[in-house]
Amino acid sequence: MANxxxxxxxxxxxxxxxxxxxxxxxxxxYGCKYGGCIxxxxxxxxxxxxxxxxxALNNRQIAQGYVILCVARPVGDCTLDVGVDSHDVxxxxxxxxxxxxxxxxxxxxxxxxxxxxxxxxxxx
Amino acid sequence: xxxxxPGYASPAEAMQAxxxxxxxxxxxxxxxxIQKPDYLCTIDADPESETYSQVIHxxxxxxIGDELHHxxxxxxxxxHDDSSMARKYLLVPGxxxxxxxxxxxxxxxxxxxxxxxxxxxxxxxxxxxSAPHTVHCLGSExxxxxxxxxxxxxxxxxxxxxxxxxxxxxxxxxxxxxxxGYDFWYQPRHxxxxxxxxxxxxxxxxxxxxxxxGHLKYGRRLHLWDFEKKEPMQTMYLxxxxxxxxxxxxxxxxxxxxxxxxxxxxANIIHWWKDADGAWQWEKIVDVENEPHPEWPIPVPxxxxxxxxxxxxxxxxxxxxxxxDIRQYNIEDPHNPVLTGQVWMGGLLGRAPEVNGVRVTGGxxxxxxxxxxxxxxxxxxxxxxxxxxxxxxIRTNGxxxxxxxxxxxxxxxxxxxxxxxxxxxEPNGPSRCHxxxxxGGDCTSDIWV
Numbered sequence: 001m002a003n004x005x006x007x008x009x010x011x012x013x014x015x016x017x018x019x020x021x022x023x024x025x026x027x028x029x030y031g032c033k034y035g036g037c038i039x040x041x042x043x044x045x046x047x048x049x050x051x052x053x054x055x056a057l058n059n060r061q062i063a064q065g066y067v068i069l070c071v072a073r074p075v076g077d078c079t080l081d082v083g084v085d086s087h088d089v090x091x092x093x094x095x096x097x098x099x100x101x102x103x104x105x106x107x108x109x110x111x112x113x114x115x116x117x118x119x120x121x122x123x124x
Numbered sequence: 125x126x127x128x129x130p131g132y133a134s135p136a137e138a139m140q141a142x143x144x145x146x147x148x149x150x151x152x153x154x155x156x157x158i159q160k161p162d163y164l165c166t167i168d169a170d171p172e173s174e175t176y177s178q179v180i181h182x183x184x185x186x187x188i189g190d191e192l193h194h195x196x197x198x199x200x201x202x203x204h205d206d207s208s209m210a211r212k213y214l215l216v217p218g219x220x221x222x223x224x225x226x227x228x229x230x231x232x233x234x235x236x237x238x239x240x241x242x243x244x245x246x247x248x249x250x251x252x253x254s255a256p257h258t259v260h261c262l263g264s265e266x267x268x269x270x271x272x273x274x275x276x277x278x279x280x281x282x283x284x285x286x287x288x289x290x291x292x293x294x295x296x297x298x299x300x301x302x303x304x305g306y307d308f309w310y311q312p313r314h315x316x317x318x319x320x321x322x323x324x325x326x327x328x329x330x331x332x333x334x335x336x337x338g339h340l341k342y343g344r345r346l347h348l349w350d351f352e353k354k355e356p357m358q359t360m361y362l363x364x365x366x367x368x369x370x371x372x373x374x375x376x377x378x379x380x381x382x383x384x385x386x387x388x389x390x391a392n393i394i395h396w397w398k399d400a401d402g403a404w405q406w407e408k409i410v411d412v413e414n415e416p417h418p419e420w421p422i423p424v425p426x427x428x429x430x431x432x433x434x435x436x437x438x439x440x441x442x443x444x445x446x447x448x449d450i451r452q453y454n455i456e457d458p459h460n461p462v463l464t465g466q467v468w469m470g471g472l473l474g475r476a477p478e479v480n481g482v483r484v485t486g487g488x489x490x491x492x493x494x495x496x497x498x499x500x501x502x503x504x505x506x507x508x509x510x511x512x513x514x515x516x517x518i519r520t521n522g523x524x525x526x527x528x529x530x531x532x533x534x535x536x537x538x539x540x541x542x543x544x545x546x547x548x549x550e551p552n553g554p555s556r557c558h559x560x561x562x563x564g565g566d567c568t569s570d571i572w573v
Contacts, residue, residue, distance in 0.1 A: 027159045031189040031220030031329070032254075036276035038330035038509060039155055039189055039220060055276065056330040084157030084519070091512040094334040095422060101335075108339045 001026070002045050003081040011074055017042075017049070018069040021082075028069065028082055035071035042069050043086040047078030060103035064089055130211040131201025131570050135376040135435045138201065138570065141495045144562040145170040146233055148214060149501075149525065150192035151182075151547055151555040155508030156519055158553045161185040162192040164216060164227060165557070166234055167525070167545055169501075177543045179550070181235045185225055190218025191508055194559050196259025196266075198226075198287065201570040202312075203263050209287070211565060213239060215266065217256030219507075220329060222247050224256055224268070226289050233563050240289055248274035250291050253283055255325040258307045260571065267295045271305050271325050278304045278324035296349075300356035304343040310351050311374045312573045314381055314398065317349035319356075320369040331509040337389065342368050346385060346396065348404055360406045365392055371430050375437045378572035382458045384409075384431055386442055391426035393442065395458055409461050415447055415473055424472055429489050429506055434497040435567055439464070439535070443488040445506055446514065447471050450488045450528060452537050464535025467528055470504055472514070480544040485521035486511060492560040493530070493567040500528040500537070505556030522547040522554030 001007045004026070011020040018030055018040055031039030035054040044065045054068035069082070080086075101110035132138035147167040153160045166181035185192065198213040199206075212230035217223070222244025229236040248254055253270035260267055266285040273280060279302050282295035304321035311317075321343020322328055327336060336342060344366050348358040362369060367389035374383040381398035393410035414423030426444030433440055433455075440453045440461065448471015453461035468476035470484030477483060486504035493500050505511050505523040512519070527543035530536070548554040561569060 029155070029157070029159065029189060031154060031191060032222075032276065032325075034274075034276065036272075036326040036329060037220045039191075055326045058330075058333055084155070087512070091331055091509065091516065093513055094332050095420060095424070099333060099335050104333065104335055104339070108336070108341070 001082060002079050003083070003085050013074050015073065016070050017072050017074060021069070026082070029084065030070055033070045035068050038068070038090070040069040041066045041087060041090055042083070043067070043081040045079040045081060048075040049073060049078060050075055055105075058099060058103060058105045059109050060099055061090060063103070066090060129204045129206040129209050130199040131204045131565055133204055134572065135437070138495050138565065139435050139497065141564055143496070144494055144564065146563055147501060147560050148229065148236065148562070149503065149557050149560045150195065150216065151523075151550065151557045152192055152505070152508060153552070153555055154189050154191040154220060155512060156554065156556065158555070159188060160552045161188050162190050162218070164192070164214070164236060166236065177545060179545060183227065183236050183238065185218070185223075186238070186241060187221070189221055190223055191220040192216055192558070193219045193507070194257055194259065195561060197261055197561070197565065197569055198266060199264065200261050200565055202261055202573050206264060209264055211563075213289075214561065215259045215268070217259065217268065218244070219255050219257065219325075222254045222256060229563060242285075242289060242291065247283060247291065251281075251283055251294055253281055253294070255280065256283065257305070260308070260310065263573070265292070269305050269308050269319070271322060276324060276326040276329070280305045296354045298355040302347050302356055306343065306370060307372050309372050309374050309383070310571060311378065311381065311383070312351060312571070313378050315351045316381070317351045318372050318374070318383055318396070319347045319349065320372045320385055321345055322368065322370065329509065331513050337367060342389070344369065346372065346394065346406070358404055360396065360404070362387065362394060362406070365390055365408045366394055369394065370428070371432070373431060373433045373568070376433060376435050376572070377437055380437070384433065384440060386428035386431040388428050389425060391428050391444065393428070393431065393440070393461070397458070407459065409459065410442070410453065412444055412447070417472060430491055432491050432493055432567055434493055434532070435495055436497060439497065439530070441491055441493065441500060443491060443502070444471070445487040445489050447473055448475055448487040450491065450500070450502065450537065452530065452535060454535055465530065465537035467537045467539050469502065469526055469539065479526055479539060480541060482524050482544050482546045482548075483521055484524055485518040486515045486523055490559045492562070495565070495567065497532040498530050500530055501560050502526050502528060503557040503560065505558055508556065511556060518556060520554060522550065523556040524548070525557055525560075
């Protein structure tokens with residue numbers, strides 16, 4: 001956990017990161033618990049998660065490495081920035097900084113070779 | 125009728141009620157970075173009190189992440205003739221968690237206590253609904269607009285609770301072809317309910333992507349319902365004039381068919397009524413012009429986040445959350461509103477960055493008017509994710525509440541110089557304030573049957 005002093009936790013690849021981290025005492029924000037509200041968003045610095053169930057992020061946010069912890073399951077070792085501290089580029093004024101067609105949410109994005117895969121996020 | 129149930133026999137009687145001395149206002153930490161529950165504040169509104177204009181009690185919800193937003197009473201003037209009912213419980217839903225908190229405000233009005241929680245998981249399992257918004261009592265029962273299904277997809281529906289706060293089920297018999305839900309209001313003497321459209325929770329909860337308006341992910345219609353049949357009967361397609369129609373208000377006069385809606389993104393006021401031939405009509409009566417901004421490539425829309433009618437139906441108030449002004453219109457002729465007052469607080473245009481010694485972050489957002497029409501209480505936060513997009517400094521500054529004195533004779537508004545509640549100075553850190561209600565009922569809570 002890059003923004004919590006490098007603390008490390010052992011997590012379960014079959015369960016959402018939010019659940020296994022909170023059980024180990026990590027105080028994380030959350031809201032809907034089904035992947036739709038963005039409150040629990042964290043930023044993946046390294047590794048890979050399976051977040052097929054998330055519906056909150058647009059493709060720009062996914063490309064920036066955001067993951068929805070209440071539904072994201074780790075595929076391997078992950079390095080994360082968590083909490084609102086990690087939200088520095090999550091929110092933007094929609095009038096000043098519009099999305100390109102491929103940056104919209106997956107269900108309406110204009111798909112092409114630039115559109116990232118919504119099923120998983122990878123950051124090197 | 126002479127009786128002893130809750131509320132008042134008529135809007136005129138409500139206007140004669142004693143002055144509000146306590147306010148209940150929700151404040152949130154969801155989305156702020158502070159890991160504390162959202163809470164219900166009691167604010168002292170008695171000018172004779174030593175703690176006037178201060179938060180005097182905080183009732184924390186059991187967990188974090190609810191995003192408290194709107195709320196409503198278990199009983200109002202709609203059961204004024206039922207002596208077995210009392211306005212005792214405030215229903216305080218969490219939009220994100222779908223938990224509905226039942227708060228007892230009668231045992232100690234200054235220090236409300238939690239009576240019961242209807243868990244969001246139970247609501248989803250039994251009704252396939254989520255994201256509670258508007259609460260109206262319905263005689264002794266309660267209906268709540270739910271903006272999504274259990275997965276956060278539109279259109280959701282209406283949750284029906286009995287007077288003991290048990291889930292009865294879905295209230296509506298059909299959603300027809302309604303794509304989205306949001307606010308609703310009913311006018312029983314005309315057997316009509318009206319509902320408006322925000323978006324699916326999965327669309328609006330993560331924040332506002334403007335492009336999604338063009339992809340028809342946000343609403344642009346009003347719906348008229350056959351209230352007894354509990355099904356939609358007519359849609360008014362507002363189109364570009366009515367993008368994101370939010371709060372709907374019928375006249376308080378139960379014989380009137382006139383009603384109003386603020387279309388947030390179009391920044392228009394929509395007026396509807398039933399004409400002499402019995403047909404429902406609508407028109408645009410106020411069009412807030414977009415304003416230039418030195419750093420914006422396009423003019424800034426007002427974003428009308430709320431409207432409200434005075435109890436005598438003479439004045440309509442609206443907030444332009446992005447511009448930063450509250451307007452008062454005389455609507456005695458509802459087809460021809462006359463602008464009679466305007467005040468500024470916060471907003472993006474920089475007209476009033478500081479009021480009463482407090483830096484206003486956000487803009488005028490939720491409002492509540494005293495029953496006599498002379499005091500308007502205003503809060504500045506809209507919704508955690510949307511706040512974070514348009515007013516990111518609210519994370520460190522918090523929201524605030526101000527009071528506006530309204531001239532009920534000639535029209536006119538002035539910000540009260542004495543009243544300010546700075547939610548940036550809350551004990552657990554800066555929080556954000558949203559809807560307000562009074563123990564005795566207010567200008568958006570009561571309906572007459």
